[in-house]
Amino acid sequence: MAIVERDAPYPELKKSHTAAHKGTPWSDFKPPASAPVWNIIQGFGNYWLLMAAIELGAFDTLQKIGPCPLEPLAEATGLSRRSALFLFDGLVAIGMIEQYRDVYKLGDLASRYLTSDAVASMADLIGVAPGPLENWEELAETFRRGTPRQPIENDPEGFYVPLVEATYPTMLRAATRADLKIGYSRTPNLRLLDLGAGGAPWSVAILSQNPTATTVVNDYEGVLEVAKRRIAAAGIANHESRVEYLPGDFHTVELEPNSFDMVILGHILRTEGDEGAQHMIDRAFAALRPGGRVIVSDYFRDNTRKFNPFGVLMGVTMVAATRQGHTFTNEEVTAWIRATGFEALRLIEPIGFNSMYVASKPE
Ligand SMILES: C[S@@+](CC[C@H](N)C(=O)[O-])C[C@H]1O[C@@H](n2cnc3c(N)ncnc32)[C@H](O)[C@@H]1O
Incomplete structure (x- = not known):
């Protein structure tokens, strides 16, 4: 191999005459260590x-x-x-x-x-967070085809039940701490819509901290069983009369217009692709009463797509596991939120790695 033959015997000390190749007299050339590859x-x-x-x-x-x-x-x-x-x-x-x-x-x-x-x-999260593990061995094929052989959409309940069990402690902490930034506990009779609620960490956090709040909890029927169990176990006063369960696809399930004080889109956009995500932001807007707020909680990529490797790699995980999912840049998602008509947009990070946009529907 030509490259190997031309490499110096002691590459870390290599000082090359490069005039013939590059026009500069010489340069100290210290090759990078192989440690990142290892x-x-x-x-x-x-x-x-x-x-x-x-x-x-x-x-x-x-x-x-x-x-x-x-x-x-x-x-x-x-x-x-x-x-x-x-x-x-x-x-x-x-x-x-x-x-x-x-x-x-x-x-x-x-x-x-x-x-x-x-x-x-x-x-419990370690085994499920990367998505179906077998998909990773076929990542090159997935990149070629554009979709994995076994996308999670083929069996959403089979995938999401263990996932939402595992993410519940983290998301409950994030949702609970978010009150410090957005004060949902101070809105009397707050009416919440929790779309793709999973184990319902947002509903549990809000109902626990706001005794007059009520919630509509949406997800696939099988996943709602996790929400029911978590809500019952959370020791929330009068939870039977404060929670309504709404099974069905969040893109199509009927939502009461202009009636909610808060809509949660909690880690549901990044599986949906650009159009699906915008559709859910539009649905949230329509369901909110004037002055109501949307929470868009997700993992985002920074605008240059290189300073937040977590957001980029979460995007790779989405490509490896879903039909059309990927993470969005902050620029993309804020443009969609504003274009829908929301105002007073801000970004909060109640716990590390969990950022969320909050925006209001105009009065
Ligand atoms: C990553 S989990 C997020 C759960 C919860 N919102 C949270 O913040 O922790 C995504 C949830 O969206 C639900 N979901 C995905 N697609 C859906 C759809 N088309 N209709 C209803 N629920 C859906 C899944 O079942 C899952 O519970």
Whole structure:
């Protein structure tokens, strides 16, 4: 291979005469390290190591028995010494747990996000957040075809029931904290429309913090079962009379016009493509009373599409898993919200990584 033959024996010290090629006398040329490529290769192992740790109860075990050396951990997880060594050392290597001398312990990260009963637990999310895992092995084919072989739309309830169970703790925190920014607890008799509600974290947060609020909760019939269970378990006063369930497709289900104080589009736009997303913003506008507010909560790409890799990679996840989904830039989504007629548009971020636009229908 020509490139290999021409590379210097000690590339990190290479000083090349480049006049013949580039017209400049010479340059110090230090090739980039290969570490970023290795990081990607090992990223595959990192993900599966974390999945295995969740499945084997590694974090819950450490929480239960506290800081300890390898032997009690091997015994409690039922693993051989070799397996336990590489499981727990591996978790230290990828920064998920801590180790001091021979003692392993949960750090703040694992205690907050990786144990199964933590308030901010992401334990169930790790397996479902990337979408159907088998789609990733066919990503090149998906890019060629433009759609995955098994888009989640083929079996929406099968995909969304575990997803919304897993995202509920995070979205409940975001929805609860959003009150500090938008004060939904201070609107008397607030009438809420929660479209594609999932486990209904928004309805639970608002009903819990506003005792006079009522809500209409929409989703597919099978997913509404999760919402019903979550709402019943949340200890909300008089929830039976304050919640109406509205099963059906959010693009077509009948919505009362001009009657809601708040409409939630909570992480439902990025599966819908440009036209579908605009259609849902239009539907929210029509359903709101004058002065009512829409919340568009989602993961967005920044306008240059490179400063927020999370938003871009969430877009890749959508391409890998859905027929037409992708993340939108802040510019795109704000243009659509304004074009619909909304005003007083602002962006809030009640918890990290969860940004949402808030806008009002003119009085
Ligand atoms: C990512 S979850 C978001 C759940 C919740 N709104 C939240 O913010 O956590 C997307 C939800 O939209 C629902 N959904 C997707 N397409 C839908 C459609 N066409 N009609 C009704 N619900 C739909 C899914 O079932 C799922 O519960």
